[in-house]
Amino acid sequence: MSTTPTADDEATDETPDEATTAATDETSESTLATARKQLERAATNVDVDPAIVERLKHPTRVQQVSVPLERDDGTVDVFTGYRAQHDDVRGPYKGGLRYHPEVSAAECTGLSMWMTWKCAVMDLPFGGGKGGIAVDPKSLSEDEHERLTRRFAEELRDVVGPTKDVPAPDMGTDAQTMAWFMDAYSMQQGETIPGVVTGKPPVIGGSYGREAAPGRSTAIAAREAVDHYDRDLAETTVAVQGFGSVGANAARLLDDWGATVVAVSDVNGAIYDPDGLDTRDVPTHEEEPEAVLSHEAPATLSNEEVLELDVDVLIPAAVGNVITADNADDIAADIVVEGANGPTTFAADEILAERGVAVIPDILANAGGVTVSYFEWLQDINRRTWSLERVNEELEEQMLEAWENVRDEVVDSDLTWRDAAYVVALSRIAEAKGARGLWP
Numbered sequence: 001m002s003t004t005p006t007a008d009d010e011a012t013d014e015t016p017d018e019a020t021t022a023a024t025d026e027t028s029e030s031t032l033a034t035a036r037k038q039l040e041r042a043a044t045n046v047d048v049d050p051a052i053v054e055r056l057k058h059p060t061r062v063q064q065v066s067v068p069l070e071r072d073d074g075t076v077d078v079f080t081g082y083r084a085q086h087d088d089v090r091g092p093y094k095g096g097l098r099y100h101p102e103v104s105a106a107e108c109t110g111l112s113m114w115m116t117w118k119c120a121v122m123d124l125p126f127g128g129g130k131g132g133i134a135v136d137p138k139s140l141s142e143d144e145h146e147r148l149t150r151r152f153a154e155e156l157r158d159v160v161g162p163t164k165d166v167p168a169p170d171m172g173t174d175a176q177t178m179a180w181f182m183d184a185y186s187m188q189q190g191e192t193i194p195g196v197v198t199g200k201p202p203v204i205g206g207s208y209g210r211e212a213a214p215g216r217s218t219a220i221a222a223r224e225a226v227d228h229y230d231r232d233l234a235e236t237t238v239a240v241q242g243f244g245s246v247g248a249n250a251a252r253l254l255d256d257w258g259a260t261v262v263a264v265s266d267v268n269g270a271i272y273d274p275d276g277l278d279t280r281d282v283p284t285h286e287e288e289p290e291a292v293l294s295h296e297a298p299a300t301l302s303n304e305e306v307l308e309l310d311v312d313v314l315i316p317a318a319v320g321n322v323i324t325a326d327n328a329d330d331i332a333a334d335i336v337v338e339g340a341n342g343p344t345t346f347a348a349d350e351i352l353a354e355r356g357v358a359v360i361p362d363i364l365a366n367a368g369g370v371t372v373s374y375f376e377w378l379q380d381i382n383r384r385t386w387s388l389e390r391v392n393e394e395l396e397e398q399m400l401e402a403w404e405n406v407r408d409e410v411v412d413s414d415l416t417w418r419d420a421a422y423v424v425a426l427s428r429i430a431e432a433k434g435a436r437g438l439w440p
């Protein structure tokens with residue numbers, strides 16, 4: 001079933017277009033509204049055909065599917081799944097699959113727009129996609145997670161594929177989810193096709209280093225930002241919201257590199273030690289969900305308090321829309337590095353910019369995930385495995401190149417880091433559209 005989402009979308013009751021105008025209450029500014037407003041603002045800094053900008057406010061398509069699940073007790077529940085495909089002028093759609101109760105057509109559309117820019121900033125030959133199922137993954141047994149994923153893969157079969165659209169993990173999904181997805185798709189196609197998804201376990205064509213990659217790039221971005229502002233990482237304090245794939249890997253690397261990580265949180269709150277936490281001893285979401293508070297520490301904080309801690313670097317690495325107009329004035333960090341996708345609303349971004357807080361945007365900071373996904377895709381096509389050392393070296397190189405491209409715009413054109421990243425991305429996308437003769 002291929003549809004434009006309708007008001008049947010139980011998760012939000014809004015279409016992608018309605019989502020833009022529905023966001024009247026600042027704190028509830030939707031992902032899609034933020035993504036569109038960011039695009040409009042950034043477009044004023046680039047010489048790009050307004051028709052292209054108008055086109056880029058909309059996805060190519062959003063696939064909406066019903067995903068029936070037979071529960072372990074024999075009853076059946078039907079969930080709604082989505083795959084938003086935003087733009088593919090530079091290559092196949094690329095982006096994660098999220099299992100979360102708030103997944104909706106509008107959210108996937110906004111997230112797929114950010115994937116288009118992210119792939120362009122990193123100069124990867126991909127466009128932007130994002131999808132998921134509106135479900136609480138913690139309510140699923142492992143067998144239910146597998147059955148749901150296999151059925152989702154069947155429903156998406158016509159729109160995904162190694163040269164069409166290549167999903168990957170996101171919140172609530174992991175390497176095992178990708179393995180089931182790849183197996184279900186391969187069985188339907190009658191041959192093993194590892195390149196249909198990335199983020200798989202290495203034993204079936206996954207790349208070493210993929211799981212840690214978005215956290216690694218977030219740490220690299222934090223390190224480079226600290227250096228850009230003439231500070232010393234050894235004297236830098238860091239707070240991290242979210243201790244999953246992105247947050248835990250970023251925190252542990254920065255800890256390894258000499259920074260002092262004073263607070264980390266999961267969904268239930270944060271642990272705080274002004275002298276620095278031993279982040280390797282704190283259980284990650286993958287090791288044990290909701291276990292951060294079980295680690296002994298001098299103090300605990302709420303998730304709101306962790307955002308307002310007086311640290312040098314704040315890394316929101318959990319859910320979106322956590323820095324809003326309501327708390328932007330209370331953010332005490334000098335540098336915010338966006339590990340999560342869309343943690344800062346449009347209005348909050350403007351407040352932080354006025355206050356001189358540097359915000360390193362998600363489309364640059366957490367782009368290590370999709371970059372190593374690209375490496376995985378190359379390995380799958382070539383049937384050749386790269387070592388972890390090679391993956392990390394090439395990631396470092398690609399991140400530094402993207403960092404320099406964006407930094408040059410910040411320095412030369414006096415732009416915010418987000419606007420600068422958009423200038424790099426939009427210029428490449430517009431150039432590709434021009435070269436292909438696509439209008440718009």
Ligand SMILES: NC(=O)C1=CN([C@@H]2O[C@H](COP(=O)(O)OP(=O)(O)OC[C@H]3O[C@@H](n4cnc5c(N)ncnc54)[C@H](OP(=O)(O)O)[C@@H]3O)[C@@H](O)[C@H]2O)C=CC1
Binds near residue numbers: 172242319
């Ligand atoms: N995985 C990837 O490849 C990439 C992910 N991202 C983005 O990074 C963010 C995190 O994703 P990822 O690390 O994969 O997710 P995970 O599911 O691995 O971890 C999420 C973490 O956030 C915590 N969390 C969940 N809800 C909240 C909340 N409301 N407040 C505070 N903490 C919360 C979870 O706690 P608990 O353990 O208690 O559940 C967990 O520690 C998302 O925005 C995602 O889109 C970006 C690039 C790539």
Ligand SMILES: O=C(O)CCC(=O)C(=O)O
Binds near residue numbers: 199
């Ligand atoms: O690895 C990928 O393809 C995409 C990861 C992702 O969803 C993201 O960067 O937000």
